[in-house]
Amino acid sequence: MTTLWDISAPVAPGSPVFPGDTPYAQTWGATLGPGCPVNVASLTLSPHVGTHADAPLHYDPQGATAGALALDAFIGPCRVVHALGCGPLVQWQHIGHAITPALPPRLLVRTYERMPVDRWDPQLTAYAPETIDRLADLGVVLVGIDTASIDPAESKTLDSHQVIRRRGLRVLENLVLDAVPEGDYELIALPLKLMAADASPVRAVLRPLR
Incomplete structure (x- = not known):
């Protein structure tokens, strides 16, 4: 059997969100019982809950929505790099x-x-x-990280988001890479076709390259 690494964060009540963002909530519009053959839930959530792909609209007023993104960047060969304990910013020396x-x-x-x-x-x-600029120079089209943002939480200028805007890169945030060894894999992390949203949840997985 092919080994799959599920690198997606669980999404449930209590899942962390950026302070002030919309948390995950779920209610039941229908429940199994006499006269009702199904359970049907209603969800309320920010598209940035859990593992997600930012769309350019998130950091560019004229940017594309999640549903308008080409999918090529979100599927294909990738490299997982460990930079544990690197401090507030991933610098080139941490991944070189x-x-x-x-x-x-x-x-x-x-x-x-x-x-x-x-x-x-x-x-x-x-x-x-x-770091993102140098990766783009080397042909990287997608960067990901196991934290909630490629910019510091207190940033108001979002300098790294502005680099991916300028360089046309895609981004994944809130990955769970705890169990994944450094190395090369196939990434599959497709955003939903949300035609008006500034981001999309993804179910991100890695599998060995054949």
Whole structure:
């Protein structure tokens, strides 16, 4: 059997969100019982809950929505790189050991020993914008991280988001990479076709390259 690494954060009541964002909530519009053959739930949530793909609309007023994104960047060869304990920003020296001439066009960075799926982390590690620029120079089309944002939580300028806007990169946030060894994999993390949304939840998985 093919091994799959599920790198998606669980989504449930209590899942952490950026302070002030809409948390996950669920109600039942229909429940199994006499005269009703099904359970049907209604969901309320920010599209940034759990593992998600930001769309350009999130950081660019003229940017594309999640549903308008081409899917190519979200599926294909990727490299998982460990940068545990790197501090507030992923700098080039934290990932340089894993950068080779055969670098895949997708790069996911692990910064946590154990990703906090049950709490908001205001001290989250982000990407240094110059790191993303250098990755784009090497042909990377998607960057991912196991924290809630590629920018520091307190940032008002979103410098790393502005680099991916300028360079046309795609981004995945809130990945769970705790159990994934460094190395190359196939990434599958397709956003939903949400035609008016600034982001989309994804069910992100990795599988070995054949």
